[in-house]
Amino acid sequence: MSNSLWRWPLLWISLLLISVVGMSAAEPLFHWVEPDARQVIYSRADFYVLLGRHLFVVGIAALVTISIGVSAGIAVTRKRGSDFLPLVGQVASLGQTFPPVAVLALAVPVLGFGTLPIIVALMLYGLLPIVRNTLTGLQEVDAELITAAHAMGMTPLQILRQVELPLAAPVILAGIRTSVTINIATAALGATVGASNLGDPIISGIVNGNMAYVVQGALTIALLALSVDSLFEVLQRQLRSRLSAS
Amino acid sequence: MSLRDALPTPRIHRDGLNPNAVLISLSIVMLAAFWTLDMVSMAPNRIVLGTGYSAPAAFGWPGALLATLLFCAISFLAWQPSQRHYQALLAAVVMLMALMPFGLIVSSFLLIEPELAQARLGLGAGYWVTLFILLLCLVELRLRLNLTRLWPTLLLSGIALVWWLCATLWLDSLALVQEFKARDQLFLRAVGQHMTLVGIAVSVSIVLGLALALLMRRYARLQKVAFTVLNFLQTIPSIALFGLLLAPLAWLAVNVPFLAKLGVSGIGTTPALIALIAYSLLPMVRNTYTALEEVSPVTLEAAKGMGMRASQRFWQVRLPLALPVLLEGVRITTVQAIGLTAVAALIGAGGLGTFIFQGLGQAAMDMVLLGALPILMLALVVDAGLGALAEALRPGGAR
Amino acid sequence: MIELAHVSKRFGSEIAVNDISLRIPKGKFCALVGTSGCGKSTTLRMINRLIAHSEGEIILDGASIETYDPVKLRRRIGYVIQHTGLFPHWSVARNIGLVPRLLKWPSIDVQARVEELMQLLGLPVEEFGHKYPHQLSGGQAQRVGVARALAANPDIMLMDEPFGALDPITREKLQDELAKLQARMHKTIVFVTHDMDEALKLADHLVVMRDGRIVQQGSPLALLKHPADPFVESLLGGLERGLKQAALTRVKDHMNSLGSALPAQSRIPADFSLRQALSMMLRDHSDRLTVVDQHDVPVGELSLRKIVKEAHLDKGNSRE
Numbered sequence: 001m002s003n004s005l006w007r008w009p010l011l012w013i014s015l016l017l018i019s020v021v022g023m024s025a026a027e028p029l030f031h032w033v034e035p036d037a038r039q040v041i042y043s044r045a046d047f048y049v050l051l052g053r054h055l056f057v058v059g060i061a062a063l064v065t066i067s068i069g070v071s072a073g074i075a076v077t078r079k080r081g082s083d084f085l086p087l088v089g090q091v092a093s094l095g096q097t098f099p100p101v102a103v104l105a106l107a108v109p110v111l112g113f114g115t116l117p118i119i120v121a122l123m124l125y126g127l128l129p130i131v132r133n134t135l136t137g138l139q140e141v142d143a144e145l146i147t148a149a150h151a152m153g154m155t156p157l158q159i160l161r162q163v164e165l166p167l168a169a170p171v172i173l174a175g176i177r178t179s180v181t182i183n184i185a186t187a188a189l190g191a192t193v194g195a196s197n198l199g200d201p202i203i204s205g206i207v208n209g210n211m212a213y214v215v216q217g218a219l220t221i222a223l224l225a226l227s228v229d230s231l232f233e234v235l236q237r238q239l240r241s242r243l244s245a246s
Numbered sequence: 247m248s249l250r251d252a253l254p255t256p257r258i259h260r261d262g263l264n265p266n267a268v269l270i271s272l273s274i275v276m277l278a279a280f281w282t283l284d285m286v287s288m289a290p291n292r293i294v295l296g297t298g299y300s301a302p303a304a305f306g307w308p309g310a311l312l313a314t315l316l317f318c319a320i321s322f323l324a325w326q327p328s329q330r331h332y333q334a335l336l337a338a339v340v341m342l343m344a345l346m347p348f349g350l351i352v353s354s355f356l357l358i359e360p361e362l363a364q365a366r367l368g369l370g371a372g373y374w375v376t377l378f379i380l381l382l383c384l385v386e387l388r389l390r391l392n393l394t395r396l397w398p399t400l401l402l403s404g405i406a407l408v409w410w411l412c413a414t415l416w417l418d419s420l421a422l423v424q425e426f427k428a429r430d431q432l433f434l435r436a437v438g439q440h441m442t443l444v445g446i447a448v449s450v451s452i453v454l455g456l457a458l459a460l461l462m463r464r465y466a467r468l469q470k471v472a473f474t475v476l477n478f479l480q481t482i483p484s485i486a487l488f489g490l491l492l493a494p495l496a497w498l499a500v501n502v503p504f505l506a507k508l509g510v511s512g513i514g515t516t517p518a519l520i521a522l523i524a525y526s527l528l529p530m531v532r533n534t535y536t537a538l539e540e541v542s543p544v545t546l547e548a549a550k551g552m553g554m555r556a557s558q559r560f561w562q563v564r565l566p567l568a569l570p571v572l573l574e575g576v577r578i579t580t581v582q583a584i585g586l587t588a589v590a591a592l593i594g595a596g597g598l599g600t601f602i603f604q605g606l607g608q609a610a611m612d613m614v615l616l617g618a619l620p621i622l623m624l625a626l627v628v629d630a631g632l633g634a635l636a637e638a639l640r641p642g643g644a645r
Numbered sequence: 646m647i648e649l650a651h652v653s654k655r656f657g658s659e660i661a662v663n664d665i666s667l668r669i670p671k672g673k674f675c676a677l678v679g680t681s682g683c684g685k686s687t688t689l690r691m692i693n694r695l696i697a698h699s700e701g702e703i704i705l706d707g708a709s710i711e712t713y714d715p716v717k718l719r720r721r722i723g724y725v726i727q728h729t730g731l732f733p734h735w736s737v738a739r740n741i742g743l744v745p746r747l748l749k750w751p752s753i754d755v756q757a758r759v760e761e762l763m764q765l766l767g768l769p770v771e772e773f774g775h776k777y778p779h780q781l782s783g784g785q786a787q788r789v790g791v792a793r794a795l796a797a798n799p800d801i802m803l804m805d806e807p808f809g810a811l812d813p814i815t816r817e818k819l820q821d822e823l824a825k826l827q828a829r830m831h832k833t834i835v836f837v838t839h840d841m842d843e844a845l846k847l848a849d850h851l852v853v854m855r856d857g858r859i860v861q862q863g864s865p866l867a868l869l870k871h872p873a874d875p876f877v878e879s880l881l882g883g884l885e886r887g888l889k890q891a892a893l894t895r896v897k898d899h900m901n902s903l904g905s906a907l908p909a910q911s912r913i914p915a916d917f918s919l920r921q922a923l924s925m926m927l928r929d930h931s932d933r934l935t936v937v938d939q940h941d942v943p944v945g946e947l948s949l950r951k952i953v954k955e956a957h958l959d960k961g962n963s964r965e
Contacts, residue, residue: 083267086389087382094385096578097629098622099585105602105618109611110371148730151693151803152744152793153720166734181480188483189589193606199485206489206592218486222478242734 005234012227019220020047030212040212042201047220054197054224057115057190058183061122066176069127073134073172074160085135092132100125100186108193118190118197125186126179133175137168170239177232184225188217198224268386269324269335276379277317280310283372286350288357289421291364298370304353313349316342320383332391336401339383343405346377347412354419366421368612399630421612422619433601437620440597443515443590444583447522451579454523455530462535469535476528484525484586488593491517518587518595525586526579533575537568570640577632584625588617598624646671647692647801647833652701654687654857661687663857664701669850671800672831676848678841678880684857685837689803692835693722705801720744723794723802723832727809729786731778737789738763738774744797762792766822784815791823795830804836808843820846841880845869845889853877865893891919891952899952900936900945908943909933915944922947 023041030040075081076088103124107117141164149159165172188199198221205213284298285305301310319338323331350367358365388398413423426433462469479487495517541564549563591599601617604610647669654662662684669675677685690696692703694715703710710718731740741762742755750758763770766788778786787807794802808816824847827834838844844851845865852862853876861873869890872878882889897915911929913922915936922934932949 087268087386090385090389091382094626094629097581097625099581099588099625101585101588101599101602102618102621102625105606105614106622108606108614113609142730144726144728144730145732147695148724148726149732151695151719151722151724151726151730153716153718153747154743155716158747163732167732185480185483188485192485192592192603199483202483202486202489203592206485206492209492211490211492214486214489214492218482218490221486222482225482226478 005237008230009227009234012223012230016051016220016223016227019223020051023047023216030215034210034212037210037212040210042204042213042216044200044204045196047198047216050196050198050200051220051224053115053195054184054187054199054221057119057122057187057195057197058180061119061126061183061187062176062180065123065126065130065179069130069175069179070134070172073131073138077135077138078156088131089135092128092135096128096132098125100182101189104189104193113194115190115195117193118187118195121189122183122187126183129179129182130172130175133178134168134172137171137175138164140171141167170236173232173236173239177229177236180232181225181229184228185221188221266324266327266386266390269327269383270321272379272383272386273317273320273324276376277314279372279375279379280313280317283375284370285372285376286353286357286370287368288353289366289368291366296366296368299353299357301372304357304370305349306352306356309349309352313342313345316345327390329391332387335383336387336391339380339387340401340405343377343380343384344408346373347409347417350420351412351416354417358419365419366424366612367417367419368421394634396634399634422615425610425612425616433616436596436598436600436617439595440584440587440599440621440624443518443522443587443595443597444580447519447526447583447587448576448580450519451523451526451530452576455527455534455575455579458527458531459534459538462531463538472531476531479524480528484521484589485592487521487524488517488590491520492593495520514594515596517593518590522583522586522590526583529578529582530575533578534568534572537571537575538564540571541567570636573632573636573639577629577636580628580632581625584621584628588621646704646706647835648704649688649692650702650704652688652691652698652703654684654691654696655699660857662691662698665854665857665859666701667852667859667862669833669835671833673849674827674834674836674847675850675852676836676838676844677852677854678838678844679854681839683854685854686805688854689805689835689837692801693719693724693803695719720748720797721799721801723797723799725787725790725794725802725804725807727806729778729790731786731789731793733778735777736774737768737776737778737781738770740778740789741792741796743793748797750797758796759792762795765826766792768792782815783811784819787811787819788822791826800833802832802834804834806838807836809838809840816843823847841882842889845893853880866890869893888920888923891923892921894919896922896934896936896947897945899955900947901951902945903943904946908935909946911935912937912941912943913947914939919952923949923952 027041034040072088076085100121104117104121107120107124111117111120145163145167146159149163154162187197188202190197191199191203198217201213201217202221205211205215205217280301283300285301287296287298289296301313304310305313316338320335323335323338327335350369354367358367384398384401387393413420417423418427458472462472482490545567546559546563549559554562587595587597588599588602591597591603598617598621601613602621603617605613605615605617647667649665649667651664651666652662653660653664665684665688667675677688679685687696691698692705692710694710694713705713705718731737732743735743738756738759741759745755745758746752759774760770763773768785768788773781773785773789778789781789790807794804808819811819820843827847836844836847848865850862851865851868853860853868855876861868861877868877869881869886872881872886878886895915896913896917896919899919900915909931911925911931911934913925913934913936915938925934926932926949934947935943936945936947938944
């Protein structure tokens with residue numbers, strides 16, 4: 001059971017590691033892709049360094065968005081914050097409309113070039129799926145259950161921690177999954193504003209007309225996204241099986 | 247007894263005598279931003295970074311005090327929000343938004359000396375924050391007054407008209423206006439290209455998506471394969487997919503003259519369109535498929551029981567009931583395509599993204615804004631329009 | 646003891662409960678009956694402060710409920726609702742042990758109590774303890790709901806249409822079990838239902854509500870005999886009232902001692918109801934039945950003429 005559960009993450013992660021460490025071993029292959037180029041392996045930075053930076057940017061953005069998003073979702077579904085619920089709900093659903101490029105472009109004039117604007121853009125863009133899913137998850141909890149919990153004499157905090165959050169967890173986790181997976185791909189755009197990460201080979205490949213670079217960057221990012229996504233899949237399955245174990 | 251009784255609090259206070267905490271906090275944040283952040287910046291020419299000016303310097307004391315008065319009025323009215331107060335609030339917010347460009351006119355007189363022809367006025371962080379919060383106020387007021395989406399759209403169009411008039415008549419010194427004037431033909435063409443790309447990509451993906459979804463309903467095995475492939479496509483960053491298409495298409499253009507005659511080439515529109523369609527397929531197919539699958543089996547059973555034939559059931563029951571969800575898919579796809587088309591500028595497909603990347607390359611932030619702002623507005627307009635359409639098509643009106 | 650004095654509840658301008666007064670002595674079973682929207686559930690929820698009352702006073706064990714901490718108050722009161730409100734992410738055993746755990750009982754005591762209750766409600770621990778609510782049938786789930794309400798041994802139980810969503814056979818079975826439990830435990834129970842038969846079967850005290858007011862209250866037999874108005878009468882079943890009354894009366898209260906005449910062929914146990922006796926007479930084309938005890942030994946005789954004659958005499962009240 002647990003073996004088959006971990007099969008995909010293990011596969012993707014090992015492929016990711018192989019590609020990061022052994023990219024240069026595939027040089028002949030890339031020569032075939034791009035026969036005219038003098039150099040076919042992106043070499044301005046090592047791939048594991050780029051991967052590390054990429055993970056760092058996405059990770060920081062994810063940490064901030066998860067803590068802000070989930071707490072905002074909880075806050076506006078409480079009695080005291082209920083005034084803010086309609087507005088936050090509207091904005092959360094509206095937020096998906098902001099194209100990440102536009103957000104990134106708007107962040108640069110305020111924050112300058114570099115890693116900071118891409119982190120901010122990822123935060124803004126990643127925040128909304130999390131808020132939205134936290135809201136949906138909490139609101140989908142059967143009102144009768146909450147009444148029952150009140151009637152049994154549970155305090156609001158106990159209800160939140162023992163009833164609402166566990167029941168909303170799968171939906172919240174799905175939001176986090178969407179947010180993080182989208183951000184892994186979006187972070188590549190950071191290369192256009194001077195943040196160095198796995199988007200670098202892609203951009204420089206496009207600029208120099210070197211397809212091999214593009215393939216290298218794209219492959220690594222896709223493998224990273226698949227690794228993280230499959231890890232979330234495992235997490236969600238475990239959560240679900242805990243919720244409705246037989 | 248209904249469940250409503252069981253809820254610890256009603257969701258929205260109908261009697262409305264409790265202070266509206268949302269508007270009060272928004273107006274306090276706005277007031278703070280107004281007095282602490284720079285409202286405008288002034289630069290002697292295009293490349294030099296501007297100097298920031300706070301509200302009293304930018305708008306003069308009378309202007310700053312007028313704005314402050316209006317912010318306070320919002321707080322005051324929100325303290326005891328009756329229906330009438332909400333209407334007054336709406337008026338105050340609309341007035342503030344309509345007054346904002348006049349503030350800029352004032353600053354251009356106050357800050358720019360006439361002999362500096364190159365000087366340009368930039369919008370400061372405080373200005374953006376104020377504008378953003380006013381928009382939030384508008385959303386909140388729409389919800390409290392229970393207005394349909396049409397109303398804010400009309401009001402915003404009116405405000406936009408005022409802005410546009412001010413910009414064309416008196417705001418020559420505004421950096422954005424200067425950027426626009428320097429390349430107005432280019433700009434209009436870029437908007438056209440952007441919309442054409444989005445339009446073609448979305449139309450093709452609607453047709454393909456519908457066909458694929460219908461096939462998936464017939465052949466269950468296809469469903470898994472198709473979703474796996476489409477999901478995988480989404481994990482490839484958009485710039486990468488655009489880039490990856492360059493080589494094979496260039497090769498095709500060289501080796502298959504017929505395709506080259508059709509306009510296929512390595513850079514430009516073709517790879518952009520292919521990538522856009524590839525990305526658009528997933529949301530399109532997913533929504534179409536779930537829309538068709540979600541139709542209540544009880545309803546379909548009833549239709550069968552009444553003696554409707556399979557084709558009648560599909561055209562008269564399943565499709566009309568699925569339509570709102572289907573349109574939701576079109577909305578998501580279109581909004582996503584508007585954003586992705588901006589990235590397509592990197593491979594020479596044109597569109598508004600050109601300004602963003604050129605601007606980033608030249609460190610000319612106003613040019614970046616000239617690309618980013620219209621994209622944002624386009625996305626919002628399409629979102630609101632298609633959302634309203636889906637709402638109107640839902641049998642029995644909005645949910 | 647629960648006492649409601651001139652209690653009202655307003656939601657905005659709407660009056661859900663209008664000036665009701667009610668006394669429920671300790672250990673009694675009180676049913677609130679009425680059509681939907683009559684304010685019976687609201688009344689119930691005001692007792693454990695799920696809803697705050699607007700006017701009047703609700704007194705519990707001599708003190709106004711407003712003097713109690715709402716959380717502590719609710720832990721002392723059992724609560725059962727129609728759709729069980731069981732937590733879907735918790736096992737049956739964990740659901741039942743909720744209130745004792747909230748009250749910080751030692752875990753050994755909680756476990757012992759859970760096992761005791763599951764035994765009592767006919768849910769073997771080995772089979773059901775680790776199941777989840779969605780794996781239970783409606784009847785089983787509601788048993789768990791009742792067990793959860795009983796877990797901390799509260800004196801008072803509030804039940805809001807607990808059997809409303811069950812099929813008729815399961816409903817009747819659970820009603821019988823509840824009656825048996827109540828005969829043993831003597832809780833003070835407030836029970837909301839729109840099913841008059843259920844109320845007649847279970848309650849010591851019947852309260853009929855309409856539009857937020859109490860129309861009539863009293864013992865089931867008293868209401869059956871003297872309905873206050875046509876509304877109560879129609880709730881009580883109109884023409885079927887006689888049969889309902891018969892259902893509340895035991896055979897043994899109306900039988901004669903064995904006469905010299907030949908005993909009738911049909912036999913009926915002494916603790917069956919008159920309604921069942923009448924049905925048997927119709928089925929067997931007979932106007933006499935032989936009454937037997939639990940060992941099937943004849944102890945008396947029942948005749949149709951006597952039942953009809955005594956129907957309005959205040960003789961038999963099997964419940965009190």
